[in-house]
Amino acid sequence: xxxxxxxxxxxxxxxxxxxxxxxxxxxxxxxxxxxxxxxxxxxxxxxxxxxxxxxxxxxxxxxxxxxxxxxxxxxxxxxxxxxxxxxxxxxxxxxxxxxxxxxxxxxxxxxxxxxxxxxxxxxxxxxxxxxxxxxxxxxxxxxxxxxxxxxxxxxxxxxxxxxxxxxxxxxxxx
Numbered sequence: 001x002x003x004x005x006x007x008x009x010x011x012x013x014x015x016x017x018x019x020x021x022x023x024x025x026x027x028x029x030x031x032x033x034x035x036x037x038x039x040x041x042x043x044x045x046x047x048x049x050x051x052x053x054x055x056x057x058x059x060x061x062x063x064x065x066x067x068x069x070x071x072x073x074x075x076x077x078x079x080x081x082x083x084x085x086x087x088x089x090x091x092x093x094x095x096x097x098x099x100x101x102x103x104x105x106x107x108x109x110x111x112x113x114x115x116x117x118x119x120x121x122x123x124x125x126x127x128x129x130x131x132x133x134x135x136x137x138x139x140x141x142x143x144x145x146x147x148x149x150x151x152x153x154x155x156x157x158x159x160x161x162x163x164x165x166x167x168x169x170x171x172x173x174x
Contacts, residue, residue: 005121010067012111016079017063023056043089045157058082066115069124073134076116077142077149083108084150088158113143 022030023039030036036052045051058078065075087105097103116139119132126132 002121002123005115005118006069006123008111009069009115009120009124012108012115013063013065013067013075015063016066016083016108016112017060020056020059020061020063023052023059044159046159047157051157055082055085062112066112069120069126070129071131072120072124072126073116073139073142076112077146079112080109080143080146081149081153083112084147085153088151088154109147112146116142 018028021027023036024030024033026032031039033049033052033056036056037049040051040055041048047054059082062075062078062082065071066079083105087102087109090100090102090105093099094101095103095106116134119134120126124132126134
């Protein structure tokens with residue numbers, strides 16, 4: 001079981017970290033911080049550069065901590081938060097990834113929650129440092145707070161789409 005958790009943690013953690021690197025640099029096919037900033041603006045988020053830095057930094061940190069099995073519940077919480085935001089962006093396109101849907105962010109949220117629940121396994125820094133097992137209340141709080149923070153981020157930072165001229169009154173009459 002520990003070998004499986006190790007492989008899962010490392011692969012998923014490094015993929016999440018890679019997404020963060022892409023948001024803020026030209027590495028791994030990224031468009032640099034300017035490109036990450038523009039991506040968030042196109043997706044309707046306020047904050048521009050700061051939003052790109054926060055998202056990229058969260059993904060990078062959460063991913064590396066998950067891969068190492070270090071502070072696993074808080075790392076999973078951060079990963080769930082940023083991937084929940086990604087899922088809300090892709091939600092209008094449906095579930096499946098071939099349509100640019102939210103399937104991939106959803107998988108990362110579920111895997112992160114699962115890692116918080118199972119713990120990182122024996123082959124982890126949490127185990128080496130004597131941090132496991134994590135208290136159930138902390139794991140539960142991380143699983144709730146991760147997606148909740150993503151939804152709150154979406155609510156606070158996303159600008160609503162403007163209502164086309166002439167349709168506002170029609171909508172009010174419905």
